[in-house]
Amino acid sequence: MKLLVPVKRVVDYNVKVRVKSDGTSVDVAGVKMSMNPFDEIAVEEAVRLKEKGVATEIVVVSCGASACQETLRTALAIGADRAILVETPSDPSFELQPLAVAKILKALIDKEQPGLVILGKQAIDDDCNQTGQMLAALADLPQATFASKVEVLEGKARVTREVDGGLETVEVTLPAVVTTDLRLNEPRYVTLPNIMKAKKKPLETVKPADLGVDVTPRIKTLKVSEPVKRGAGVKVPDVATLVDKLKNEAKVI
Ligand code: AMP
Numbered sequence: 001m002k003l004l005v006p007v008k009r010v011v012d013y014n015v016k017v018r019v020k021s022d023g024t025s026v027d028v029a030g031v032k033m034s035m036n037p038f039d040e041i042a043v044e045e046a047v048r049l050k051e052k053g054v055a056t057e058i059v060v061v062s063c064g065a066s067a068c069q070e071t072l073r074t075a076l077a078i079g080a081d082r083a084i085l086v087e088t089p090s091d092p093s094f095e096l097q098p099l100a101v102a103k104i105l106k107a108l109i110d111k112e113q114p115g116l117v118i119l120g121k122q123a124i125d126d127d128c129n130q131t132g133q134m135l136a137a138l139a140d141l142p143q144a145t146f147a148s149k150v151e152v153l154e155g156k157a158r159v160t161r162e163v164d165g166g167l168e169t170v171e172v173t174l175p176a177v178v179t180t181d182l183r184l185n186e187p188r189y190v191t192l193p194n195i196m197k198a199k200k201k202p203l204e205t206v207k208p209a210d211l212g213v214d215v216t217p218r219i220k221t222l223k224v225s226e227p228v229k230r231g232a233g234v235k236v237p238d239v240a241t242l243v244d245k246l247k248n249e250a251k252v253i
Contacts, residue, residue, distance in 0.1 A: 001115035001152070001174070002057045003046045005080065006105055007039040009064055009071040010125040019226050026125070026224060028092065035071045038120025040078070041180040044187040045150060046118055047079035054152045057081050059112055063101050065090040069203060076198035077190040083203040084108065088215060098126070100208070100215040102134035107211035109139050114175060116157065121146050121179040132179035142172035146181040 011017055011026070012034040018027045035043075049055040060075040062068035063086040072083035086104050088096050109117065122129035136143035144159035148167065151158045152174075161168045162181045172178075208215045236242045246253045 001055050002059060002112060003049065003055045004105070004108065004112055004114035004117045005039070005042050005046050005058060005060045005075065006101070006117070006119050006131070007043065007060050007062050007071055007075050008036040008120070008123045008125075009033050009062060009068045010036045010123055013037055013124055019224050023223050023225060025221065033067070033071075035074050036120050036123045036125075038122060038124070038180050038182070039075075040187040041182070041184050042118040042120055043075045043078045043080060044185050045180060047188075048185065049116075049150075049152060050079065055116075059084065059114070061086060061105070061108055063096055063104050063208075064088055066205075072203055073195075073198050074190060076201040076203075077194045078188065079194070080201075082201055085203060085205045086211070087205050087207055095217050095221070096215060097217050097219055098128045098130040099134055099218060100213065101131050102138055103213045104208055104211055104215070105131070105135045106138040107213055109135075109141075109175075111211075116152070116174060117141075117177045118150075119177065119179045121181055132177055136177040139177070141175055141177050143177040143179070144170050144172050145179040147178050148181050148183040150178060150184065 010033065011028060012032040015031055020027045043060065046055060046058045050058055058080040059082055060072055060080040061084040062072050066087055068085055072085060076083055088094060117135065119132040132145060133143060144157065144161060146162045147159045148162050149160035156171050156173055157176055157178065158169060158171050159178055161170060162183065236245060
């Protein structure tokens with residue numbers, strides 16, 4: 001079974017992002033970029049499925065500027081077999097939105113015919129949590145989102161999902177779309193020999209137009225702003241004062 005794993009290049013989770021002074025977007029100039037952490041979990045899961053003999057080939061795909069090749073090479077170093085870059089304009093003002101990504105991935109499903117598509121549940125830059133769900137709808141495939149366990153059985157996948165207040169186990173027929181949650185696995189460290197090997201693995205570049213997809217943005221960002229700064233704290237002499245402040249000043253109890 002072939003697995004398709006979309007990986008997004010995002011601002012590294014350790015970076016404290018800054019909003020541009022004109023409030024149009026986040027400043028990514030000179031900022032460390034990495035693979036979206038949920039996508040790293042997706043690649044790790046795909047590699048584990050291959051190691052178990054369930055999967056035969058792992059194809060990773062990234063949609064974005066040519067710098068996404070670096071993210072794809074990381075996925076190849078984790079253990080993916082080949083990569084596809086769907087290259088979009090490198091102009092930083094160009095925004096690739098989840099619907100456009102879902103349409104690109106739908107076109108790749110038609111071409112590659114994977115048995116399972118494993119995406120991250122959300123990209124930590126836009127926090128959209130939309131692409132997997134829209135992809136499942138466009139491709140008319142069953143979906144199991146927020147997976148914390150994936151077992152592939154004969155023609156089916158049994159997926160444990162993280163839901164409010166507990167876990168839910170669902171079964172989907174394959175092919176299907178699964179999105180990863182944080183507790184699905186702990187991605188392995190990429191070793192130097194595997195980084196070297198990854199350089200030789202195939203990486204194909206296509207344009208959205210080659211797949212017949214129009215990536216014109218449909219959503220306009222009106223304003224981006226920093227979260228309100230936290231005020232300074234105060235020390236209280238005793239528990240009674242704390243309770244009084246919580247009750248009468250903060251009015252939270
Ligand atoms: P989002 O809906 O933007 O929160 O993203 C959810 C998931 O969709 C991500 O974790 C990725 O697996 C996939 N995805 C989103 N954007 C891209 C992209 N530009 N290239 C590849 N995969 C993407």
